[in-house]
Amino acid sequence: MSHPNRPSFLILIVIAGLLAACAAPTATPAPVAPEAAPTAPAAAPASSTAAPAPARVKALRLVGGTDWGYPSPFGFNRGPGYTRASYIFDTLVWRDRFGQTIPWLATEWRVSDDNLTWTFTLRDGVKWHDGKPLTVEDVVFSYQYFAKTGSGWFMAPISDVASVTAVGERQVAIKLKRPFAPFLTTIAEPVFIIPKHIWEKVEDPKKFTGPEAVIGSGPYKLIQYSKAEGAYLYEANDDYFLGKPYVQRLEFIPVGDVALALANRQIDAFDKFGGVTDEMLAPFTKAPFRIGKAPGEWGMNLYFNLSAQSPIADVRVRRAIAHTVDRDALVARLLLGFGEPGSPGGLPPANPFYNPAAQTVYPHDVAQAKALLREADYAEGQAVTINLTYSTSDNPRLVEMLAAQLAEAGIALKPVPMDQAALDAAAQAGNYDMLLVGFGGLGGDPDQLRRNFASTSKTVGFSRARGYASAEFDKLADEQVSLLDFAARKAALDRMQMILAQDLPALPLYYTARVVVYNAEVFDNWYFTPGGYGGGIPMPFNKHQFITGLETGLKIKGAQ
């Protein structure tokens, strides 16, 4: 006699919980056929240095659950997607624990006296996953293919490459259009070398997603990818040119609460950007757990579309916003103090080119903001309403706090929520008035300021500013890229940061400090790469650590 629908709300809550586990890192862990827990090397206490070198790590289980695209050289999204592709594809040079450029597919390189031609010597005996040899032809083809087809990730720097030619059997000469200070870190390091025999037939690389699209020369092979679950499974390429990788299997699996999952040994590490407290880390302060921290190289920014018809086209309104937004309060409440306030100059304190003078241009001062708005012909009490586009996968508290802060100066926000992919597309197309967009790479080469803000920049992507043009900035931006002397380049970049702070094409809100928490019994060589790997990715997933088990060099831990 019971009503047919009575139990439905219980079922709904259960389904809701399961769904939440897939949709966002919140609740119940969804099991995705992880391997049996890797057997920890029982004989090796963490503190003992005399203990025998442990065998290779059988499997490392990491936090998945978000889809970053197919890990082909053209299918991935953003830094995490690049990371997932970097396990399959190699580059000419790479970066170690200390941020130093190290040989990779190239064993050595030299630059001509006019700083225009870089000649790389290719490593002998490197093979693609399908057994064919990797040759200089592949390198030449890769650079030409990326230049021709374009990829948001590589497009800007590669446009400064004039030509790429083979020199004999083992050498490649890359000729630049102008001396390019960050050539090694922003071009040679991130550009994947792809197999010519596969890609020369491919017309639309973004749509090429078969098993052939993930044949690389890298340390790992893709075993499984699930778009719906955001799961990526890799197995070591035992024919790798450096030897058998130290970590034999990488698994990015969906989990609920990452801290709970690590405590329960369902995963072997998690990382977090901002929003971390001592209380949260307390369960991980004793063995076998360890904690590594690094300053912020990922930032949340408020972009202003200067080509849109809205109040923010007026620089006084933008300055009023900069005076109203209390960036210290955002750090204290949204990041729980684990981070730093954004600098209107556009570079974070962790960047060697950071100009601290740009940081202090807009102290929190609502009265000053109101005065600026009056100057811009907005009468006292007159509401200024501005559209704000934001991603639903970012912290919703950010919009809540921004709205409350800006209301103090009489500025009202009209929120326009989007999912991350739609937001990145809108940002790239310039379909917004104000935009909240977060990205990393801020610790990397400061040429990013030219790429994102110079009107002469050819960069396309979600970090590119809209409608901003400053003749002085453009001139300095184009000069600094060819300045090979650090002090001279720093002087130009100091000025560029001040111009950005004055003109405010974007207001950086905060930089998230970073933490990686891990089970050292499974793998103890976690690190953050200063300046990021692959051209600036700030995550603790540098493949170098998984391949070698060490902090630098190309030797593999425990190998004879």
Place this chain on the structure above:
Amino acid sequence: MPGLGILTIFVLVALLAPVLAPYDPHALSGQPLERPSAAHPLGTNDIGQDILSELIFGARISLIVALAASMGTVALATLIGAAAGYLGGWLDTALMRGVDVLLALPRLPLLILLAALLGAGLPQTIAIIALLFWPAAARTIRAQTQSLRRRGYIQMARQLGGGTGYVLRRHIVPALAPLLAFELVMAAGRAVALEAGLAFLGIGDAAAKSWGLMMRFALNLPGLLLGDRWLWWLLPPAACLTLLILTLTCIGIGLEERWQPRLKRRP
């Protein structure tokens, strides 16, 4: 009924929220993640809002949704169920086949689709719930209407010239009242759960102060269940939700006994 007593307390808390709550639930009245103290009996949340105040104001959202969504559900269900049951014929067939189709559709994907189309906000949430729940109630109401229609006094009223509108208004709906009350209360319970579920999934206004959202933000804190913080952040909204849904269900069961006297336990 004790259920009514508990429900009255919830209603009073919702009505008197501005008086009872120590702070504006949106105000940053403390530091983030404060532990319970005299100033903040349930501590503060991740950005420093008072959790007790959130909890008290959360009753408003749950009850507004319960009231509005259940009335919407029952109004739609009565309109369609009574019309189909009383008029019969092709209209009945068409309407009931429509109900079958709607009942056969999987609910959660439909819900997420509707939420994506209609956007975030309390009115949208209420509309979605009403749109989703009316078919089941409509079917019960139709069956009851059909049986009423065959009763002697209704037949008599019709033969004496009572029009469709008159008979429905004057005789059918009053006779349906116990059933409608039951459907109303059951729909209210389901609406409360569904609103919480939607908020928990992040569908809806993220700045609203609802119990589902409180739970979502609490569970967003890594390692919440490793410490004791869940005791004052996660448990209270979960307990309030459970109690409210349980209360509404108990009241519903009580009403069902009135509507179907044969359910009553014989002495």
